[in-house]
Amino acid sequence: MSAESVDETAEAVSAVDNATPSKKIRLLPPDAPLLSVQNVTTSFLTPRGVVTAVSDVSFDLYTNEVVGIVGESGSGKTVLSRTLMGLQPKRGVQVDGSIQFATPFTGTADEVEGPMDENPLVGFEIARAKESELRKIWGTDIAMVFQDPMTSLNPVVRVGTQISEGLRVRLGMSRANAKKRAIELLTQVGIPSPEERYRMFPNQLSGGMRQRVMIAIALACNPRLLLADEPTTGLDVTIQAQILNLLEQLQADYKMSVILVTHDLGVVATRTDRIIVMYAGRIVEMGTTRDVFYSHRMPYTEALLGSTPKVADPSHTRLTTIPGRPPDILNLPQGCSFAPRCKYVTEKCLSERPELTPSEATGHFFACWNPIPARAVPVASPRASANEIGVDSDRD
Amino acid sequence: MGRYLVKRLVFLVWILLSVMFLAFLIIHLLPGDPAQAILQQGWTPQLGAALNKSLGLDKPLWQQYLSYVWNMAHLNFGTDWISGQPISQTLSQCLPPTIEMVLLSQLLALVLAIPLATLAALRPSGIFDRLANMGSFGLLSVPTYVVITLLYIPISEWLGVPNSGPASYVPFTQDWLANIESLSIPIIALSIGSFVVYFRVFRADLITSLQDEFITMARSKGISKSRILFRHAYRPSSVALLSAIGVNMAGLITGTFIAESVFQINGVGGQLLQATQQPDYQLIQAIVFVTATLIILINFAIDLLTGYIDPRISRD
Numbered sequence: 001m002s003a004e005s006v007d008e009t010a011e012a013v014s015a016v017d018n019a020t021p022s023k024k025i026r027l028l029p030p031d032a033p034l035l036s037v038q039n040v041t042t043s044f045l046t047p048r049g050v051v052t053a054v055s056d057v058s059f060d061l062y063t064n065e066v067v068g069i070v071g072e073s074g075s076g077k078t079v080l081s082r083t084l085m086g087l088q089p090k091r092g093v094q095v096d097g098s099i100q101f102a103t104p105f106t107g108t109a110d111e112v113e114g115p116m117d118e119n120p121l122v123g124f125e126i127a128r129a130k131e132s133e134l135r136k137i138w139g140t141d142i143a144m145v146f147q148d149p150m151t152s153l154n155p156v157v158r159v160g161t162q163i164s165e166g167l168r169v170r171l172g173m174s175r176a177n178a179k180k181r182a183i184e185l186l187t188q189v190g191i192p193s194p195e196e197r198y199r200m201f202p203n204q205l206s207g208g209m210r211q212r213v214m215i216a217i218a219l220a221c222n223p224r225l226l227l228a229d230e231p232t233t234g235l236d237v238t239i240q241a242q243i244l245n246l247l248e249q250l251q252a253d254y255k256m257s258v259i260l261v262t263h264d265l266g267v268v269a270t271r272t273d274r275i276i277v278m279y280a281g282r283i284v285e286m287g288t289t290r291d292v293f294y295s296h297r298m299p300y301t302e303a304l305l306g307s308t309p310k311v312a313d314p315s316h317t318r319l320t321t322i323p324g325r326p327p328d329i330l331n332l333p334q335g336c337s338f339a340p341r342c343k344y345v346t347e348k349c350l351s352e353r354p355e356l357t358p359s360e361a362t363g364h365f366f367a368c369w370n371p372i373p374a375r376a377v378p379v380a381s382p383r384a385s386a387n388e389i390g391v392d393s394d395r396d
Numbered sequence: 397m398g399r400y401l402v403k404r405l406v407f408l409v410w411i412l413l414s415v416m417f418l419a420f421l422i423i424h425l426l427p428g429d430p431a432q433a434i435l436q437q438g439w440t441p442q443l444g445a446a447l448n449k450s451l452g453l454d455k456p457l458w459q460q461y462l463s464y465v466w467n468m469a470h471l472n473f474g475t476d477w478i479s480g481q482p483i484s485q486t487l488s489q490c491l492p493p494t495i496e497m498v499l500l501s502q503l504l505a506l507v508l509a510i511p512l513a514t515l516a517a518l519r520p521s522g523i524f525d526r527l528a529n530m531g532s533f534g535l536l537s538v539p540t541y542v543v544i545t546l547l548y549i550p551i552s553e554w555l556g557v558p559n560s561g562p563a564s565y566v567p568f569t570q571d572w573l574a575n576i577e578s579l580s581i582p583i584i585a586l587s588i589g590s591f592v593v594y595f596r597v598f599r600a601d602l603i604t605s606l607q608d609e610f611i612t613m614a615r616s617k618g619i620s621k622s623r624i625l626f627r628h629a630y631r632p633s634s635v636a637l638l639s640a641i642g643v644n645m646a647g648l649i650t651g652t653f654i655a656e657s658v659f660q661i662n663g664v665g666g667q668l669l670q671a672t673q674q675p676d677y678q679l680i681q682a683i684v685f686v687t688a689t690l691i692i693l694i695n696f697a698i699d700l701l702t703g704y705i706d707p708r709i710s711r712d
Contacts, residue, residue, distance in 0.1 A: 135618040156705065157631070
């Protein structure tokens with residue numbers, strides 16, 4: 001993975017702010033991250049009060065990179081993925097911070113401040129864009145694979161129509177070409193007899209097939225960033241592995257960046273370059289997959305890893321659980337949100353919230369007052385292998 | 397779809413036969429005797445028995461039922477024992493204005509309800525939504541005869557629409573424009589009740605559909621708002637609307653009699669009321685048969701449309 005480039009991105013953000021008075025567009029540096037998330041906070045204005053589902057999240061995502069966002073139910077990972085795409089409804093929802101998406105610059109050289117690059121990039125501010133502006137990048141630049149393909153496919157529209165719709169509307173393809181491409185996509189996501197399926201309705205397909213269709217819809221317009229929000233939650237374990245392998249292969253084929261949102265560490269272990277662990281709407285640990293698995297410092301990450309079942313365990317081994325319940329986000333504790341459930345809790349944890357700090361051993365980030373001691377990390381490719389970690393990743 | 401259609405058709409034919417059986421029983425269940433109704437003051441036991449014999453009413457019940465089903469199936473309604481007029485002629489006079497009023501009032505109700513419901517659903521509990529909701533409830537609570545009277549002033553007096561007053565019914569075959577003018581007030585009055593139902597049903601379903609996950613998915617493709625509305629939200633929202641249309645049309649076929657009697661239009665509702673008061677058993681049977689058939693056909697059409705709009709229903 002690339003080094004944490006907080007300074008670099010801070011510059012990029014101020015560049016966007018400065019661009020307005022001079023009316024010249026500041027290009028992003030060629031090595032700028034594809035997605036730069038800075039201090040993003042998403043709050044819902046509810047009758048019970050302001051509910052902050054995502055707090056102060058910052059990270060960068062580079063081209064071709066696969067990042068896993070892990071957390072239990074209610075940790076804010078789904079809200080975060082929708083916020084990143086700008087899909088949150090505008091009414092009743094407040095998004096603060098900056099989500100800068102690098103998009104190719106299509107204007108001329110005299111609109112640009114400074115020298116023109118070979119492949120010029122400009123920042124598109126997702127957090128403050130109107131829906132009409134977002135529509136220009138949805139599908140073609142950022143696409144999403146939704147959690148439950150039963151409810152996220154339109155039950156009364158043919159599968160083929162749902163795939164070719166984006167092609168026709170966004171890419172202006174003719175009916176015949178769109179159909180050809182849609183059938184090609186169905187083949188690519190591993191659906192047998194695609195011509196037949198093209199004419200079917202979602203309820204005629206199995207859960208795994210529906211998720212493949214969902215992926216085909218997301219891939220239709222060749223997005224550069226794919227957000228997969230728990231893409232395998234509602235599926236059988238054998239189908240889960242198939243879908244994840246498919247996503248991994250398509251990521252390589254399409255040269256996309258992928259954000260894989262999941263509650264299952266096994267899912268992210270072998271398929272991500274980096275992992276972001278979320279708890280109660282905040283990032284509590286973030287680093288390369290290898291660092292997080294081998295040298296996690298945050299007790300919550302340890303607890304999450306401990307509660308993943310392993311094949312090596314003898315039969316009837318009791319599954320380790322994290323005591324207590326995820327906190328009520330309307331009523332967060334004053335200090336560390338995890339403190340009430342943490343076995344290493346100290347006085348300080350209950351009164352003061354820890355900030356993300358780099359680990360002295362690996363340089364990856366964690367937020368904890370009383371961290372687990374750093375451990376040595378075997379040197380190899382950033383993606384850990386399932387055997388090494390002892391996580392039963394495919395479970396098939 | 398094919399199996400679904402056959403199933404619906406079998407079900408509807410079964411209903412038609414049941415309704416016909418009940419209509420047949422009317423003669424034998426209603427108090428009084430057909431001969432008495434025909435002869436009135438001139439009735440004596442001997443004359444009555446003779447008349448019953450000549451009408452075939454002395455035969456065993458099953459024989460009468462068979463010949464009744466046979467006649468109805470051939471649309472042979474016979475001659476009215478009381479007026480001496482062929483019943484088919486009475487029907488051909490009273491059916492067209494009723495059917496026209498039902499169809500046009502439904503069309504008007506839908507043309508108004510769908511766009512207004514859409515506007516309301518786009519901003520639920522917004523100003524327009526709240527106003528429209530209040531207004532529609534207000535309309536619903538005004539009885540038809542009051543609405544008709546109230547409509548008379550603006551339409552006939554202010555706008556001066558010709559032929560729009562009472563007792564000015566012009567048959568469609570004579571002059572179609574004058575015909576529509578003459579039915580304008582009853583059509584508007586009849587559409588109000590349906591409009592309120594359609595508005596509320598479609599608004600509620602559209603609000604639900606627009607919150608569905610597949611709408612978010614459609615948005616994420618970057619397609620326009622209107623496309624999301626028409627291609628993705630309308631279809632799943634119209635199933636309840638369709639059944640409401642079926643129920644309303646069925647109710648209106650015999651429920652137009654208030655409007656008919658105010659405007660002195662010779663329609664099905666009024667004719668049925670008259671036949672029951674007489675009592676003219678043959679006419680009752682014929683009207684029950686015809687209206688039941690119409691209602692069943694409407695329901696079949698609604699079932700067809702529902703199955704087309706929501707493939708989950710037609711693939712049971």
